[in-house]
Amino acid sequence: LRTAHPEHWMRAAAIRTLTLDAVAAANSGHSGMPMGMADVATVLFEKHLKFDPKAPHWPDRDRFILSAGHGSMLIYALLHLTGYEQATLQQLKDFRQWGARTAGHPEYGHLEGVETTTGPLGQGIANSVGFALAEEILRARYGKNVINHHTYVIAGDGCLMEGVSQEAIGLAGMQKLGHLIVFFDNNNITIDGTVDMADITDQSARFAASGWHVLEIDGHDPKAIDKAIVAAKAETGRPTMINCKTHIALGHAAQDTSKGHGALTNADQLQAAKEAYGWDYGPFEIPADVKSQWEAFGDRGAAARADWDARFAKLSKSKQDEFNRAFALDAPKKLSATIKAFKKQASEAGKKVATRASSESVLEVINPIMAETVGGSADLTGSNNTKTADLGVHTPDNREGRYIHYGIREHGMAAAMNGMVLHGGIRPYGGTFMCFTDYARGAMRLSALMKVPTVYVMTHDSIGLGEDGPTHQPVEHLAMLRATPNTNVFRPADSVEVAEAWELALTEKETPSVLALSRQGLPLVRTEHKTKNMSAQGAYVLADAEAGKRQAILMATGSEVSVAMEARAILEAEGIGTRVVSMPCWELFEQQDEKIRKRVLPGGPVRVAIEAGIRFGWDRWLFGERGKREKSGFVGMHDFGASAPAPELFEQFGITAEATAQKVRELLG
Amino acid sequence: LRTAHPEHWMRAAAIRTLTLDAVAAANSGHSGMPMGMADVATVLFEKHLKFDPKAPHWPDRDRFILSAGHGSMLIYALLHLTGYEQATLQQLKDFRQWGARTAGHPEYGHLEGVETTTGPLGQGIANSVGFALAEEILRARYGKNVINHHTYVIAGDGCLMEGVSQEAIGLAGMQKLGHLIVFFDNNNITIDGTVDMADITDQSARFAASGWHVLEIDGHDPKAIDKAIVAAKAETGRPTMINCKTHIALGHAAQDTSKGHGALTNADQLQAAKEAYGWDYGPFEIPADVKSQWEAFGDRGAAARADWDARFAKLSKSKQDEFNRAFALDAPKKLSATIKAFKKQASEAGKKVATRASSESVLEVINPIMAETVGGSADLTGSNNTKTADLGVHTPDNREGRYIHYGIREHGMAAAMNGMVLHGGIRPYGGTFMCFTDYARGAMRLSALMKVPTVYVMTHDSIGLGEDGPTHQPVEHLAMLRATPNTNVFRPADSVEVAEAWELALTEKETPSVLALSRQGLPLVRTEHKTKNMSAQGAYVLADAEAGKRQAILMATGSEVSVAMEARAILEAEGIGTRVVSMPCWELFEQQDEKIRKRVLPGGPVRVAIEAGIRFGWDRWLFGERGKREKSGFVGMHDFGASAPAPELFEQFGITAEATAQKVRELLG
Incomplete structure (x- = not known):
């Protein structure tokens, strides 16, 4: 290969040697994957990828997703070689060091050109389905003169063994995402050894079974690579998987071994590999002719982008504004x-409604004025109340459709939603039962880490779902989500708080939101209309002591706010002045000034928290914030739930107004 | 079909009508699946399933796993019809009511004959791989006279769309689990509509791609069903998937519709369905001849079990004891x-060792004396330190092997481990990076809910893993796990605490354990040998104030215990008497008497908690337990981590002995 394609060889060798040098400098990292996929990446960037290093946010660029994120040096090398401003040589030298843009795994937001955070395996390929869906939706809306690009993915054995990959493959196959092209880095090596120690799957057959176009090539032959990409682009009715037979750590003593997967830092072996490449240069040294070839690939995009600018300018002003607004995530x-x-x-209607149904009503008025929303559910459309009349179902025959039937694929849905936000132009929301955040966790954490405002509509948020029983009843999930940094967890109490939560979720630019919604009907507690978004404060006084001195503060969220209000009525009737604080979003309350927090939660009165979940985390508000250990109580769950009608469960688990009132009486002594 | 096989038809109709009656009585539930799969289940129980209703725990019974757990009435009807003592008619009438054994979804431990809790889709099929692996391992160890049975699974479209199913299919295919037989309830209906709205996967081709034996049949034709099961049993070198084309809610007005998936409660339609079945009986009424046919299938097992008893008695006494001990989960x-x-x-060696390495050393002495342990890792064997010299790798050619390369399949691994414990005779443990508990959550929650003592070896438990960066650094995961009911979360500080944690994990019968272990080396803090298992108390005084009056208590876990000890040295040198409390397991400490807790955490001194995770949950110990808000502090993480060498991260995030000492000084004023 080296002699047959000498120029290609040296370009690819630049990736390989930068990888070896950076990993040696960091004394950690993963050398083998970038070295194995250098040929594929070189041909892709040379001949196919539509990109302009001078405009890394160009909306119509092709997206390049390194699902096998441990091979981060591949993308860092590519961005440096093609001339991305932020990808300096110094950054490569600082690989994996404090403050560097070149983190151990590619981190979205650290370095331009990195389209998504990868490392947790399978996420990139699952994101890419969202990228490709976003492209289809926007192409249908704005026309192919404005949106018409590909999503390219590199995925390894690890990505494909993770279950989430099946969810991605299934969804992409059904949606016939013809602009999605996945390169499978088929090197037959995982950390523990050869792939067959854990898997004998014929990946080509597996993808084909889900409706993909599949090609098989030698992943080191530049002609074969080019030919395959040409064929993949020509196939517009199906996503394409290009099965690339490769050698991990090509040219190094560790080639084709699991040792090659990790950090190859031995100086002699490094030198020997360079010699095998015919690479007679020092650490981080790229000969000028090779660098200029790479930069030429980068420069190629400038003209295409200028053409695009001209085409974009032909859109109507209002279309341009809408496009720019959506890409800026402005509401x-x-x-x-x-x-x-x-x-x-x-507030005027005062109806008892399940908050999941309130949520649908809110979406009915929001979706028509926010063309960028894309709804969906993991096969619980009628239960999650996520579909509104105007959205239209997205299918291969209806690319304008803004509602996605994700199938029974919570993890794939969450990852695809992340991909849609990252693509730009789309604000996705998707629903499942709150308990199945367990299945989606891998991607939900990445929403938070990447700072993307994905919205999770999690209905059936407590034992209030009743008969389906403990497998479906979240008890620890509020705590889990609240424990996750940069995640706003909303548990609205009624239709008004639901509307406020949606407003906050859809104006957020850097924080994902979870809306925890009830299955069961909830009475309206915000009977007095206030134009101010009270939920924006995170917690606020819903009703104050009237019967005299304020002796108790009841704190509650969601379905238990009305329980607190009932308890307050009981206590006030007994002359015990009682305040009710609704706390729809802890995270937002924590961000308030001490002064505001103190106004809501002053020291003195006894405090009881009421929530149909476990206590974990509540001590922050019971004992902390001017609270007193001896004067605090909790009414909620202490273990998993049970299968029975919901009203009976609330009785049996003691989450009632009377139990709350009794707790207050006991604390008051 | 009704006329061709009249007796079979009536037996299956018994399942269908019990389902309709129970769902009508509960006014909730899922009717369509049991009605669609009644024929398959009838033939399986009639002609193939090895079971004895009088001995539901018989170790060599066939296992029947209803992965599509929403169809719980199928298994409840089967258990009732065949004569399981606990499955009374009254239980069917109390379907989904408080206190009934017949919960909305099948709950392990509620009703004999329910082998595992299902409902969260995909779990059952993933459990079943563990069941089948356990059977292979025990057959190799005890011989086929003692262990030789099948694992039968019913899985629906929902199970197969969940990513975890791919992990299960891949693992089972590679392991060539010839005693695993999966019926795919191919009814083409999900909650949102027909399957093709979300998936066009050819499931037969997909299973075949992973090395399965695949058969396709009409799932209502008893002869075809029987023939397929015979063929599946004859194929011992591969797992079999029987693709059963079925009609959901067969015979009901809602047949073949997504409405049929849910609760069919309309009285007229119910009556019409019964008429279509030729079923002229009232609610919950089973004609005597049909019931006696079913009971005869149940009785069939008694002889087989008596034969088995005789064969078991021929094992050596020591083998019998070992077998019984392992099945009883006795250490x-x-x-x-x-x-x-x-x-x-x-304690004597006093070496600085990463706790993941200590864990390996402990396993090196445990595995040889506990034949029931089965280790494994999700492709991180060398990093999780889960493999010991004596285990042997489990492969189709080495069924005695006790180490499983699960592949990059955290969720599948966790679910398979649950299956192994549930099968009996095995104590599984498996490793991955702690951050990827996110991927395994769905199954980890079920360990807790089912009360099975699965052991999770979660290494790389903090920013201490360094350069791999925030995607790999858990910060909220300790809180998430601690928030989960019935889960013991151990974060041992050194080799001694690691040994204690393993002892506790492996003597536990009803609680899963998580061992959070460090990547980085940790100094020994338990320098003085104590025979007592100090970790069993959950928290204990590691070092007390010596410099004078006890003014500060430092609470820490895992890698931060040595930080606390260093801080103590600084403070004591300044004359500030300082106690260090190691808290390897909050859950166990919470279970202690008030008296013991008070001895460890008396009121008075300032308190600082040190943990390289977020604060969430710590307020319980800082403010609560005689603590004071104004006199407490936390040294730990406040957001996601970063990519850099570990020592630099601890400095940058301020998790140091000096920062801890400074916090104490500030609190002391």
């Missing part, structure tokens, strides 16, 4: 007034 | 002495 001006009107109407 | 008597000896040696 439409109308949103605020729409939410206020909804709240007013809800 | 060997030697365990305690072995752990004590290890601790003594570790």
